[in-house]
Amino acid sequence: QVQLVESGGGLVKPGGSLRLSCAASGFTFSDYYMSWIRQAPGKGLEWVSYIDSSSSFTNYADSVKGRFTISRDSAKNSLYLHMNSLRPEDTAIYYCAGISPSGWFFDLWGRGTLVTVSS
Amino acid sequence: EIVLTQSPGTLSLSPGERATLSCRASQIVKYTYLAWYQHKPGQAPRLLIYGASSRATGIPDRFSGSGSGTDFTLTISRLEPEDFAVYYCQQYGSSPWTFGQGTKVDIK
Numbered sequence: 001q002v003q004l005v006e007s008g009g010g011l012v013k014p015g016g017s018l019r020l021s022c023a024a025s026g027f028t029f030s031d032y033y034m035s036w037i038r039q040a041p042g043k044g045l046e047w048v049s050y051i052d053s054s055s056s057f058t059n060y061a062d063s064v065k066g067r068f069t070i071s072r073d074s075a076k077n078s079l080y081l082h083m084n085s086l087r088p089e090d091t092a093i094y095y096c097a098g099i100s101p102s103g104w105f106f107d108l109w110g111r112g113t114l115v116t117v118s119s
Numbered sequence: 120e121i122v123l124t125q126s127p128g129t130l131s132l133s134p135g136e137r138a139t140l141s142c143r144a145s146q147i148v149k150y151t152y153l154a155w156y157q158h159k160p161g162q163a164p165r166l167l168i169y170g171a172s173s174r175a176t177g178i179p180d181r182f183s184g185s186g187s188g189t190d191f192t193l194t195i196s197r198l199e200p201e202d203f204a205v206y207y208c209q210q211y212g213s214s215p216w217t218f219g220q221g222t223k224v225d226i227k
Contacts (some may be wrong), residue, residue: 100169
């Protein structure tokens with residue numbers, strides 16, 4: 001069955017870095033545009049970034065632009081989020097999500113990985 | 120950026136009752152590009168509705184979506200025990216894509 005499994009979350013100090021990974025299985029990963037979405041404690045969902053199927057195009061929310069980098073390795077069926085210059089407001093559960101071929105909505109989701117930015 | 124405001128924040132209902140959730144946008148959502156998701160604690164969110172009214176694969180027909188412009192509604196015709204969760208709307212007609220803050224449907 002379709003699975004997206006995130007990993008790499010943890011506790012990091014402000015200004016630090018972290019790399020999140022998302023392992024995909026059960027679907028043709030190389031055909032899918034992919035995205036990261038986060039949820040801060042007690043808040044709603046916030047789209048963070050997306051990457052197209054060939055890694056030719058990426059886009060970022062203004063809140064993370066210049067600090068986060070999305071990438072993918074289709075040979076490994078994996079999606080990544082490199083996070084630099086982390087701030088306390090980046091504390092959130094980070095979800096890996098697949099963007100539907102039918103439109104810019106998310107039809108595949110993982111369970112998320114928690115990132116905590118605190119000194 | 121389009122701000123989505125969901126109401127009510129919490130809806131307390133009993134199994135078998137009808138649930139009506141609202142999502143209001145600060146600007147017109149182009150092409151009715153609005154989706155609804157269900158999210159239970161510790162689980163992956165699940166796509167319910169896209170294009171304002173099209174059910175995603177495998178979604179029971181007790182879930183229906185309607186609306187256009189700035190006002191959208193998710194209706195659950197008869198609540199089943201597994202439907203108690205948080206529901207989010209999302210617009211994908213304009214960048215950046217944005218979500219509402221969620222409506223929690225809990226057991227009365």
